[in-house]
Amino acid sequence: MNRINPQKLLLSKWTAAYPQNREKHFLxxxxxxxxxxxxxxxxxxxxxxxxxxxxxxxxxxNNSEWMQGWK
Incomplete structure (x- = not known):
C-alpha cells in the first residue's frame, strides 16, 4: 500500500501498473x-x-495498480 496525503496529490505523477491504450503515465x-x-x-x-x-x-x-512517480 502506498501511503498518501490526499492534500498533496495535486500535480503528482503516477504510473499505471497495467497500461491500457498505451496510457502509462498520468498526472x-x-x-x-x-x-x-x-x-x-x-x-x-x-x-x-x-x-x-x-x-x-x-x-x-493500491500499489498493484498504481506506482508513484513515472517509471
Missing part, C-alpha cells in the same frame, strides 16, 4: 473536494493522450 490535474474541503476524488490525465478520468483518491493507494 493529477484536479482535486474534487466536499464542502468541508475533504478530498473525495482526483482527476487523472494521461500524459500521452491528454484524456482525463476521475477516480476516488484511495485507488492510488
Amino acid at each position: 493529477v490535474t484536479e482535486l474534487i473536494r466536499d464542502e468541508e474541503g475533504t478530498v473525495l476524488e482526483v482527476e487523472l490525465q494521461a500524459v500521452l493522450t491528454q484524456r482525463s478520468e476521475r477516480f476516488e483518491w484511495q485507488i492510488l493507494k
Whole structure:
C-alpha cells in the first residue's frame, strides 16, 4: 500500500501498473473536494493522450495498480 496525503496529490505523477491504450503515465490535474474541503476524488490525465478520468483518491493507494512517480 502506498501511503498518501490526499492534500498533496495535486500535480503528482503516477504510473499505471497495467497500461491500457498505451496510457502509462498520468498526472493529477484536479482535486474534487466536499464542502468541508475533504478530498473525495482526483482527476487523472494521461500524459500521452491528454484524456482525463476521475477516480476516488484511495485507488492510488493500491500499489498493484498504481506506482508513484513515472517509471
